[in-house]
Amino acid sequence: MTSGGVATGRLAVRHRLAERGIDRQLWLLLPALAFIGVLFLYPFLYGLGLSFQPAEGGFLASYQAFFTDPYQVGTVWNTLRLALPAALINVLAAVPIAHRMRGRFRGKRVLTTLLVVPITLGTVLTAQGLLNYLGPTGWFNRILLSTGLVDDPVRLTNNYWGVLFSLVITGFPFAFLLILAYLSGIDPTLERAAATLGADWRQRFRRITLPLLAPGLATTFCLTFVLAFSVFPSAILVGNPAGETRVISIAAYQAAYERFDFSLASAIAMVMAAVELGVIALVLLWRSTLYKGSTGGKG
Amino acid sequence: MSGLLETPTRPVPPSERHAQGAPRHRLVASPAAWLVWGAVVFFFVNLAGIVGSVLVSSFGTRWFGTWLPEGFTTDWYGSAWEDFNLLQVVLVTLQVSLLVVLLSVLIGAPAAYVLARRAFPGKRLLMLLFLLPVLMPPITYGIPLATVLYKYGLAGSVSGVVIANLVPSVPFVILTMTPFIEQINPTIESAARMCGASTRALFSRILAPLLVPGILAAAIIVLVRTVGMFELTFLTAGPTSQTLVVKLFTAMSAAGIRAQQGVDAMAVIYTTTMLVLLVVALRYVNPTQLVARVREAPED
Structure with missing residues (x-):
């Protein structure tokens, strides 16, 4: 009797949970959840804890060491100075090109593939290519010199510009693909309706396409910013890793693997995460003020 | 033009x-x-x-x-192959990427299924949690993760590299496969249930065949990302568990010791590999479809 009562009680609980969307099928989430917990959350919190346990000094000593050393704090500015323009260039360059690519024309598939190909180059080939091509004796400078445009070779590698070019080359394909997808999700009849009402292409773009595209632009900006913000290999290879392109990931890496100060390294990693998430939060905050309804398209 | x-x-x-x-x-x-x-x-x-x-x-x-x-x-290719011990590096790269693909699909696909089909309390929070590893720069969680892996003696081996690379890959599989699963008509599942299929039969006989394109898409993207992933592998790899990108980077940053052309040859080998992968990927994956997930993904 009692066991029957327990069983019906358990059944009732299960039934009530199922009504709220909780049942045994949710166990399928467990592997992924456990995985993220053990391999992402735990190390992250461990690092957070480690950053408050410096080898010497108070619990904030690692952060103090970072924020009082101008050479270290400067890395935040160095990183933002690279990542923000790179993300902006990628998004702004991708919009007109993707806009042109909306219609159907011969060779569209080939052109799309060509624009996406830089993904395969990887940071190292890009770095090597930039050093070869833009270097003082590279083809680019040879052309400039032989046409008489400049008298001395332009210095474009081993400084800020080399890293910026590398970020644009590797980030552009992603921005382009995303924006092409967003644009093809906008119903073209909306623009045609505006054209019927006498709007020229400038007005159509400003009043119709841009407002519908803006949320997509914000998302694309965030994703390319994430890519550019974690710049590490190219800052070392084509940049000037001791000077103007000493980005924050280099500072974190050096603290961990050259000075073996894991507390400082974790503190720098946390600062890095905070700065990046701060920028993303700002962009998403702005995005939340935008129209987010249907774009009327297939997307 | x-x-x-x-x-x-x-x-x-x-x-x-x-x-x-x-x-x-x-x-x-x-x-x-x-x-x-x-x-x-x-x-x-x-x-x-x-x-x-x-x-x-x-x-x-x-x-x-x-x-x-x-x-x-063409001598540089031969000497790069010898000097950098590329056969071993390529084998490690293959081993790591295939293991990462297999494990991330196994872990991610069931979660993607639940997220696509069900509504339950805390779903938003869970989505955010799965999104975080994709949004964060790899270095930020890579350094603490490498520290933890070193603590447990896992870093420096192939398994350590695989574990580190799984962290962004599993969320990526979830984010890629969720829209695929949403496209499958749920009435098919209901029909199978009515005919008496158990959950296991439902997965193996109904869902798995329908999901093959989605699994392939996710697998190929994860493969391309893992082959190209530098930071996490760099932080966790030992001398015998370096992948092609890491080897390339170390060879190049130690430039001056060896001829530049050897590094160039290795970079060409790497890019050719990636190009083949990308062309295969574009055959199976429609980039527009790929991106649709990002639209609702971040924020509120």
């Missing part, structure tokens, strides 16, 4: 005309179009210069301050 192709001198095939609705007739491309295509051409010319200079250099003998190298040779 291609803006000119919109001119009506070329007859538009009926199928194309139908699909587009009203074909656009424009005799001359507008100045804006010229500007855009000009910029694209400029980008490609420079890109060709960048790739071409590496390619030429990897086949060149001596190249100092001239337009082209003095002579051409």
